[in-house]
Amino acid sequence: MRSQDQNVILVSVTNRAAANGIDIAYESFGSPQGRPLLLIMGLGAQMIQWDEGLCELLAEQGHHVVRYDNRDVGLSTHFHDAGVPAAGTPAPYLLDDLADDAAALMDVLGWPSAHVVGASMGGMIAQALTIRHPGRVLTLTSIMSTPNPSVAPPTEAASSVLMGRPPADRETALEQAVERWAVIGSPGYELDRERIVELAGRAFDRSFDPAGTARQFAAIMASGDRTEGLKGVRVPTLVLHGEADPLVPVAGGRATAAAVPGARLVTYPGMGHDLPRELWPAFAAEITKLTSA
Template identity: 65%
Template structure:
């Protein structure tokens, strides 16, 4: 069931797994992705470990507020970005307010990891622990491969069937070469995402926010938070150097890398992800 909350002057759509009162765990998804990209079964595994899990749509994604009136700066244009990752971090803090959570364990994937990093920097008292998955402190620390850049910059499809085909092509390129590609799930999530809200311009605005935001590494060095960094060794979109840079920036962060993992969350690795996150959040 979709729930809605006011946050930082906008509205965020979210849903939950697990009973209230368990360890609060907030999941932040990546570029152009909706909360349903956190698979229901994965969220259920986290809930079974004693977490009250909340996943939500970022601004300009899914059922949350879209900034359709904001222009997307053209490549090389000097016009400022409509918003930055810091604004998305403030959205997330606003969601914590609406949930009545003074603080939470925060898990972010890709752009979601960048938002989680910004949240820990801007609102350190709100973050009990930080898990950054396939992310980076700065795009410069982990430039994508040429193949990944090609799919990233491909013009967004407009009709449902083309969106599904484009999703399959994207994950064939940046997904995990060491694990079978779950084509059925990719097609299903792409179709559902299209039906919920298809907004390629929103994805472009999010990408502009990533590129316009500064290097977080210097400020990450000042954090006093338990941190976990998970990264695939075969990631083409955010190469392993991004995970290494994240772990090196956050004092005492634990880095776990996975051979054969690309820029996705392969189902066979879910038990290892959940074990590592559970160990972190159970530490107190």
């Protein structure tokens, strides 16, 4: 990766860290002297969903950006022995465990604290990290997320694509990705089919584990409401949300912002449950304003 600013070092080599009893795959962008910025992705989504272009943009704004695969996706540890959670059985782990993974990764990176950005389930993890490890979080940015799934239930159409049958092969995975983002993506922006197919193919080739996604979903449903915990958050907090999000409707962002004292809420007309390329400069500007204050 290159930048027009020759003082910015952009790196995207996959590394692995032994952290919290598991292996975590991660990549970094930007100078190690930059402001530490940890990006946490959502349900079943690998770190590559934080597009390299967005990571570079954030690095060019003075951040040392790290994106990583949560447990049970990508190249991090998968809990295969746990199988697919059955109804009525305990979840193999909770969002608090994923938050502890993030804190342990920060230990490996040598970061006493960091600016934390989470999208969707990643926002839930970022919230839990801030609640559980308040001294480790400099600022919190929660994107298209919620303190409690019941606050902002998905539309029927979004729920159907979320809970649909997993693909049996690579070709079907690519087809389903386009179908899924056509439903939950941003109606105010053109559907970038080429990018969706490219990312879906990369994700399938890196790791295909629908059972891991099911275990993450079980963690979401078993983790309870973070509203009371968020009321105790004392770090600068930014909440970004799409006004046309069918998977986690904007009520989830409003509930997050209402719970955190002094939180700033920014909503985007036409944005669904994705990160449209056209909004990357706006996202980067808002995050940079927060981290550089």
